[in-house]
Amino acid sequence: MRPDRSRAAIALLALLTLFAALPLRASDAIEVRSAEVKVAGHALKFSVHAYFPADDQMRAALAVGATVNLGLQAVVDRKRSFWFDERVVDTSMERELSWNALSQRYVLKDTANNQQQTFATVEEAVAAAGAIDDWTVKLDAPLDPHADYAVGVRARLRRGHAPNGLRELTFWTRYWNRSDWFTWALSH
Numbered sequence: 001m002r003p004d005r006s007r008a009a010i011a012l013l014a015l016l017t018l019f020a021a022l023p024l025r026a027s028d029a030i031e032v033r034s035a036e037v038k039v040a041g042h043a044l045k046f047s048v049h050a051y052f053p054a055d056d057q058m059r060a061a062l063a064v065g066a067t068v069n070l071g072l073q074a075v076v077d078r079k080r081s082f083w084f085d086e087r088v089v090d091t092s093m094e095r096e097l098s099w100n101a102l103s104q105r106y107v108l109k110d111t112a113n114n115q116q117q118t119f120a121t122v123e124e125a126v127a128a129a130g131a132i133d134d135w136t137v138k139l140d141a142p143l144d145p146h147a148d149y150a151v152g153v154r155a156r157l158r159r160g161h162a163p164n165g166l167r168e169l170t171f172w173t174r175y176w177n178r179s180d181w182f183t184w185a186l187s188h
Contacts, residue, residue, distance in 0.1 A: 028053040030181035035153040037074075039186070044137045046088065047073055047132075050130035050155035050179065051064070054122040059157045062099040062106070062122065070095045070108075070129040071156050074137065076186065079148040091137050095129050130155065149186035155179045 033151055035048045050069055076089035094111045100118070106125040109116040119125040143149060156178035 026054045030155050030179040042139045046135040048132045062100040068097045075152045077150045152181040152183040154181050
């Protein structure tokens with residue numbers, strides 16, 4: 001390795017170490033701010049508004065070419081009186097955020113259908129990732145109208161894959177976080 005490349009690699013490693021050691025501020029916490037679900041026959045339609053902070057760790061990961069996975073997880077449990085609750089739904093929605101150096105824009109890709117949007121700022125991209133108004137989850141059978149159900153939604157993020165040249169330098173960085181569960185009783 002050339003001396004200027006090794007200095008750049010050491011500087012990058014020091015920068016990533018610094019960002020990994022920073023404490024998480026309360027304002028930087030991921031949270032689900034609101035969520036609701038509507039029952040539509042054999043499907044559930046979720047609307048979720050989550051907050052993902054555009055913090056220094058995210059910016060550093062994107063700047064070096066890594067993707068950041070922004071996801072939502074939803075669960076629905078059928079409540080039982082004398083036995084454990086039955087998990088009826090456990091599903092996730094995943095999106096990948098990356099930086100496109102050529103277009104100088106942030107790219108948010110829905111991994112389920114490969115649709116993508118581009119944004120001028122990381123704040124716009126994470127706001128769009130947290131605003132879900134049409135998340136449809138198909139059910140195997142309709143929900144029992146006489147049963148009680150509990151719904152929970154949480155948001156999570158993690159650093160995705162890094163470019164091949166950086167995998168050896170960044171394998172040890174753990175950039176992930178998740179929110180508390182946002183829960184409510186399902187009325188139908």
